[in-house]
Amino acid sequence: MKVSYNIIAFILTFALMGSLFSCKKWLDIPNPSAYDSQTTFATVSSAEMAVLGAYTKTFNRDIYYRLGDGNDESISSEGIGGSKWLLSNFEYSPNLVPSDTYNSMYSGIEYSNVCIKNLSEMKGTDAAEEKRIDMLLGECYAIRALSYFNLVRYWGDVPYRTVPITDDTSMYASRVSRDTIYDGCITDLQKAVELLPWYSEGMIATPERFSKNAAYGILARVALYAAGYSLRWDLKTYAASSVRLGKRADANRIKALYQIASDACEKVIMRGENMLLPSYETVFRNLVQGKYDNETMLEYGQYGNDVNGGGIGYTNGIFTNTSSIYAKAFPLIAVIPTLWFDYQKGDERRDVSIANYSVTAANERQMNPYGNNRIGKFRVTWMADKGTAVNKRNIDWPWLRYADVLLMYAEAQNELYQGPTDKAKDALEAVRIRAFGGNKDLIGITPGNYVDFRNAIMRERKLELAFEGLRRTDLVRWGVMFDTIRAARQRVIDMATRSGQYADIDAYRAYKLETATDFNDPVVSVPYIGYKTMPSESVVDSLSSAGYTLLDMFTGEPAAGAGNFPLDATAPWVTGLFEGAKKNKMECMPLSDGMIDDNPGLKGEQLPIY
Numbered sequence: 001m002k003v004s005y006n007i008i009a010f011i012l013t014f015a016l017m018g019s020l021f022s023c024k025k026w027l028d029i030p031n032p033s034a035y036d037s038q039t040t041f042a043t044v045s046s047a048e049m050a051v052l053g054a055y056t057k058t059f060n061r062d063i064y065y066r067l068g069d070g071n072d073e074s075i076s077s078e079g080i081g082g083s084k085w086l087l088s089n090f091e092y093s094p095n096l097v098p099s100d101t102y103n104s105m106y107s108g109i110e111y112s113n114v115c116i117k118n119l120s121e122m123k124g125t126d127a128a129e130e131k132r133i134d135m136l137l138g139e140c141y142a143i144r145a146l147s148y149f150n151l152v153r154y155w156g157d158v159p160y161r162t163v164p165i166t167d168d169t170s171m172y173a174s175r176v177s178r179d180t181i182y183d184g185c186i187t188d189l190q191k192a193v194e195l196l197p198w199y200s201e202g203m204i205a206t207p208e209r210f211s212k213n214a215a216y217g218i219l220a221r222v223a224l225y226a227a228g229y230s231l232r233w234d235l236k237t238y239a240a241s242s243v244r245l246g247k248r249a250d251a252n253r254i255k256a257l258y259q260i261a262s263d264a265c266e267k268v269i270m271r272g273e274n275m276l277l278p279s280y281e282t283v284f285r286n287l288v289q290g291k292y293d294n295e296t297m298l299e300y301g302q303y304g305n306d307v308n309g310g311g312i313g314y315t316n317g318i319f320t321n322t323s324s325i326y327a328k329a330f331p332l333i334a335v336i337p338t339l340w341f342d343y344q345k346g347d348e349r350r351d352v353s354i355a356n357y358s359v360t361a362a363n364e365r366q367m368n369p370y371g372n373n374r375i376g377k378f379r380v381t382w383m384a385d386k387g388t389a390v391n392k393r394n395i396d397w398p399w400l401r402y403a404d405v406l407l408m409y410a411e412a413q414n415e416l417y418q419g420p421t422d423k424a425k426d427a428l429e430a431v432r433i434r435a436f437g438g439n440k441d442l443i444g445i446t447p448g449n450y451v452d453f454r455n456a457i458m459r460e461r462k463l464e465l466a467f468e469g470l471r472r473t474d475l476v477r478w479g480v481m482f483d484t485i486r487a488a489r490q491r492v493i494d495m496a497t498r499s500g501q502y503a504d505i506d507a508y509r510a511y512k513l514e515t516a517t518d519f520n521d522p523v524v525s526v527p528y529i530g531y532k533t534m535p536s537e538s539v540v541d542s543l544s545s546a547g548y549t550l551l552d553m554f555t556g557e558p559a560a561g562a563g564n565f566p567l568d569a570t571a572p573w574v575t576g577l578f579e580g581a582k583k584n585k586m587e588c589m590p591l592s593d594g595m596i597d598d599n600p601g602l603k604g605e606q607l608p609i610y
Contacts, residue, residue, distance in 0.1 A: 217408075
């Protein structure tokens, strides 16, 4: 029987420390033969190595991959009926749920617990060292909170431990109420913001580590989730009849949580260190090229061969043929076809977020039909070079952007005052104005009542933060997951049959097949001429003479080999879309068989409806 959380080996030796850091491009770490707690925390510099080791466990690719699929933004493009397809379509079962993220988060928690215990006992030789120790301690509190947040938002009530396993007489742990865990995360993050320096103070050289700025942002995120809906059940009886979608019972605490979120965002906003970049496109060009800026506040570092979330740009990017100058990128996540039409005319985020083309073996930008659009934010064509390997492109994961802080602030203000304040409107409008290239005249009228403003926030988070790993669990915390997914399925059917709001969309598009010549490709999207019906023979001849290729937008012919997803109401991927969606079931995942086998404390504690 494996021991709980698969991390006792780390606790016994600490020798893993020297081998877990190469994914951080900002580190130059020595390779000591062994560590133990006494020697590791003998100096501030060696203690910092231990803290950096905790960062390596805070991320896992399933956060954007298997746990990120299945919403009104993206779906799995893997084999229909396979395990990843089933998970994306809410066909959950204990033998299907991936456990890598679960195990990784608990490893990060144990690293943090060890570091918190030892750092709390350290004394610096001068004021500068004391401040450094405080910073490291603050990072560990924030890392622990982020790790527990990722566990709770997917699995609900989970084991909760805040001391090293070696200091706990109970080797195995049972589930603890998510409210207790969320409150613990908030306490940790409140400690973190007191201990951490602002990014501008210069102690933290990269957003790949927590600053006070980032800790405030994650504090706001956790507070909003803690105040929201989740799938709950009686932890004493585990009766299936007790399973329900609801909020915590204490209304005063819910209001306090919204106040915490609002205050945390306001601290960041008023500080003035972070800002929206003028161009949405620049945010993601910077990201894939490893450039830091004032908008992306927290990233998970990806560099070299030893990466915990390898695949960014490969699994969740644009398709590029193996023989192209970019080498192989084979995305396994597809953009749900309707998302293209969710963006208003003039919204520059659409063409950045959605790649409407793929790259052929001859380096041609070949337009995608509706069913084959892929994620554009992490496209390898915008990189400066190929990266370490095709499935290790050195692209960081964006944990937190300033745009998210603005949207969380707007949401928290609306909840606190049961209607949008002027500050809430300003925050939402700032994000929208940037989306439309700085033209305020294009954003329309901002809603002035609680319900409409709340709906506007939910819509804006989809458009602004598409494919950044939050949509599925955002829908849960708002209590709208089932209704949203059911509506998303119907919209795909309507689009496939060209009915409803999609009755007048293009059936064909003509575009020029042009060639990409290098990395940092300037192209954002392939321009086209749209046709509602098949153009006449003379028009087709004229287009051909002018160098255009005519594409049937509903065809199943894959663009450059990116997948076969014809937009047809009888296609298996359409008929099976979200087929497992069930209210008061889809909002939380069961524990996997392996999670329970590894921790006997969880025996008999499976989510009751499984």
